[in-house]
Amino acid sequence: MTTSLLLALMLTAEPPALKEVLTKYDAVMAPATFKATATMTAHRDDGTTRGYKMNILKGADDKSRIWFQEPAAVRGQEMLRNGENFWVYMPNLKRALRLASRDNFQGGDFNNADVLRASYAADYQGTVKEDAAKPETWLLELKSTNPDTSYDSIKLWVLKSPLGIPVRGEYFTSSGKMLRSAEFSDVKDFGNGHKRPSHVVMRNEIATQRFSEMHWDAVDTAAPVGDGKFSLSDLGH
Amino acid sequence: MNALLSMAFRNVLRNRRRTLITLAAVAVGITAVGGIRGVLNGLQDSMTRGSIRGTLGAMQVHRTGYLANVMSTPLSLDFANDDALVKKVLAVKGVTAVAPRIQFAGSLTLSATDQDDSPEALFFGATAIDPVLERQVCPDRWKLFTDDTVFDDTHVVLGDALAAAFGAKHDSEAILLAPDRDGSLNGELAQVGGAMRAIMPGEMKIAVVPLSLAQKLLRMEGRVTELAVAIDDTSHLEAIASQVRAAVGPEFEVHTWAELAPERKTIMGIQNGVSNVVAVVFLLLMLLGVANTMLMSVLERTREVGTMMAVGLTRGSVMVLFLLEALVLGAMGAAGGLAGASTITFILAKRGIHFTPPNSSMEIDVYPFMTAAFTVGVMFAAVFGAVLFSLYPAWRASRLRPVEALAGR
Numbered sequence: 001m002t003t004s005l006l007l008a009l010m011l012t013a014e015p016p017a018l019k020e021v022l023t024k025y026d027a028v029m030a031p032a033t034f035k036a037t038a039t040m041t042a043h044r045d046d047g048t049t050r051g052y053k054m055n056i057l058k059g060a061d062d063k064s065r066i067w068f069q070e071p072a073a074v075r076g077q078e079m080l081r082n083g084e085n086f087w088v089y090m091p092n093l094k095r096a097l098r099l100a101s102r103d104n105f106q107g108g109d110f111n112n113a114d115v116l117r118a119s120y121a122a123d124y125q126g127t128v129k130e131d132a133a134k135p136e137t138w139l140l141e142l143k144s145t146n147p148d149t150s151y152d153s154i155k156l157w158v159l160k161s162p163l164g165i166p167v168r169g170e171y172f173t174s175s176g177k178m179l180r181s182a183e184f185s186d187v188k189d190f191g192n193g194h195k196r197p198s199h200v201v202m203r204n205e206i207a208t209q210r211f212s213e214m215h216w217d218a219v220d221t222a223a224p225v226g227d228g229k230f231s232l233s234d235l236g237h
Numbered sequence: 238m239n240a241l242l243s244m245a246f247r248n249v250l251r252n253r254r255r256t257l258i259t260l261a262a263v264a265v266g267i268t269a270v271g272g273i274r275g276v277l278n279g280l281q282d283s284m285t286r287g288s289i290r291g292t293l294g295a296m297q298v299h300r301t302g303y304l305a306n307v308m309s310t311p312l313s314l315d316f317a318n319d320d321a322l323v324k325k326v327l328a329v330k331g332v333t334a335v336a337p338r339i340q341f342a343g344s345l346t347l348s349a350t351d352q353d354d355s356p357e358a359l360f361f362g363a364t365a366i367d368p369v370l371e372r373q374v375c376p377d378r379w380k381l382f383t384d385d386t387v388f389d390d391t392h393v394v395l396g397d398a399l400a401a402a403f404g405a406k407h408d409s410e411a412i413l414l415a416p417d418r419d420g421s422l423n424g425e426l427a428q429v430g431g432a433m434r435a436i437m438p439g440e441m442k443i444a445v446v447p448l449s450l451a452q453k454l455l456r457m458e459g460r461v462t463e464l465a466v467a468i469d470d471t472s473h474l475e476a477i478a479s480q481v482r483a484a485v486g487p488e489f490e491v492h493t494w495a496e497l498a499p500e501r502k503t504i505m506g507i508q509n510g511v512s513n514v515v516a517v518v519f520l521l522l523m524l525l526g527v528a529n530t531m532l533m534s535v536l537e538r539t540r541e542v543g544t545m546m547a548v549g550l551t552r553g554s555v556m557v558l559f560l561l562e563a564l565v566l567g568a569m570g571a572a573g574g575l576a577g578a579s580t581i582t583f584i585l586a587k588r589g590i591h592f593t594p595p596n597s598s599m600e601i602d603v604y605p606f607m608t609a610a611f612t613v614g615v616m617f618a619a620v621f622g623a624v625l626f627s628l629y630p631a632w633r634a635s636r637l638r639p640v641e642a643l644a645g646r
Contacts, residue, residue, distance in 0.1 A: 042420055044419075045306075045313065046313050048313075050419050050420065050421070052421075071419075073417065073419065073423070073456065074421045074422060077422060088414070090414070090422075090423075090424035092423075093424050095424075097358055097412060097414050097424060098356070098357060098358040099414075100344070100358070100360070104420070106421055106422060107416060107419055107420015107421050108420065
């Protein structure tokens with residue numbers, strides 16, 4: 001009785017403000033600072049797969065860094081994001097080279113921004129509404145307000161409760177073509193009150209044979225994150 | 238009939254001034270049509286030569302499905318660059334050389350001259366070629382390189398647009414970054430060897446990279462995505478292509494240069510269309526001139542026709558006489574025009590037309606020529622058209638009633 005009443009209340013509730021939902025989403029997908037380990041498996045058109053193991057560090061003020069452990073081909077490579085700038089450090093050249101946020105993240109179907117620039121509140125405007133097909137979610141229709149974002153518009157389905165946890169995303173170019181779509185699943189409590197989907201499947205909607213899975217093995221939002229880790233000169237050390 | 242023909246000749250020569258004016262109109266028109274076609278032939282031949290000897294090769298061999306997949310990950314459709322395969326292609330009669338290549342995309346960073354520690358990276362499309370073997374298939378590629386360009390196993394050559402965007406200097410350090418065959422990023426160092434002119438205006442950012450460097454960068458040692466094939470006689474292109482297709486088997490696909498650069502074929506198609514329309518319009522104007530001359534001639538010679546009929550010439554013979562006069566006019570005009578067009582094309586072909594198209598930095602050499610088929614076609618069109626356009630005047634002449642015609646009515 002109480003549950004159905006609650007459910008009915010939930011279903012008829014007015015949509016919350018977009019800002020509120022996106023802030024929650026950002027807190028789930030890109031907490032202010034954290035240390036994490038993750039594995040990406042890229043499934044290629046010819047049926048082969050390749051796994052990437054990495055350590056991720058996120059600092060305040062839009063800074064992130066990734067260390068790749070596997071496969072051997074990319075061991076020692078590092079990626080750095082500082083605001084709008086992305087670099088990759090190549091151990092064989094001992095140099096950091098610029099990357100575009102729209103470039104593929106290694107051999108997968110995420111782009112660099114999907115992994116290193118996952119917060120939306122600052123860059124997107126839009127509306128929140130019901131989606132009859134997914135009554136447990138709010139549908140966010142987002143439009144970029146920043147020319148540097150890698151998608152012009154996004155459709156994002158997030159849970160009503162707990163608010164902000166994503167279920168599905170669709171990512172579009174300015175011409176309205178869908179580039180990628182993501183399914184978020186396996187919500188897991190990573191400790192320190194941080195709950196997030198631990199599994200993301202990103203489908204390439206252009207080369208539809210391809211998709212990539214990102215699995216978050218550990219996320220520690222309480223780990224100390226020093227600012228010194230996000231300078232270009234620290235790459236390779 | 239012979240008598241009619243010689244009469245026709247004499248009649249044409251009777252009013253010399255009018256005949257000369259008509260012939261001049263026909264000849265000038267046909268000279269123009271022939272000249273335009275000749276120059277266009279030369280231009281298209283130059284485009285074809287540029288494609289075959291400059292960038293594409295006469296044909297290319299890829300793994301089956303490569304061309305359909307160019308948008309996604311063509312690197313995974315690669316193959317071992319082994320002697321057995323190359324020998325199979327070389328064994329086909331008419332094939333003169335084979336060059337291995339890899340087409341890939343990546344980004345390029347030039348070491349900054351000042352101490353800015355993170356220079357810009359630019360996305361580019363690259364063709365990786367073997368500096369020695371490529372010369373046998375696309376020797377004209379080297380003509381695209383600017384003076385003093387060095388291209389060997391350590392030097393890359395940047396396309397105009399890319400070189401300009403960087404302000405690249407000779408021997409500045411270039412860092413190539415690209416996803417390898419499995420998608421993982423890799424980087425390699427190279428030197429800038431020089432710049433390369435664009436063949437077609439508005440080319441994208443491109444570069445030519447030594448094959449060995451690309452194989453290291455893409456982690457594809459001993460593997461390639463493309464074999465470019467040179468042949469001895471391009472008029473046998475299709476036949477040789479199908480023999481190569483048979484030689485390499487179903488695992489591979491073979492495309493001719495025209496299939497690889499359909500836009501060039503389309504451009505040629507449009508050029509041909511426009512020149513055909515111009516030719517038809519010119520021809521119509523010339524033939525209307527002939528029709529006018531013939532009609533005048535019929536009206537002037539009413540008494541004469543009456544006399545001929547009175548002495549027993551049949552209506553049919555009158556009609557044939559006038560048609561023969563038109564035929565003689567058409568044939569003489571066309572012969573004059575074609576002689577003019579041939580002279581012009583011959584002179585231009587001897588000198589060659591050298592020009593630089595707008596937005597392109599490469600000079601194009603055009604050597605005009607006319608084909609036998611075109612010459613015969615124009616001759617036929619002019620003669621047949623003159624007869625066709627004179628049917629009405631000739632018919633009018635044949636319908637005259639002798640009594641009235643003799644009276645000049």
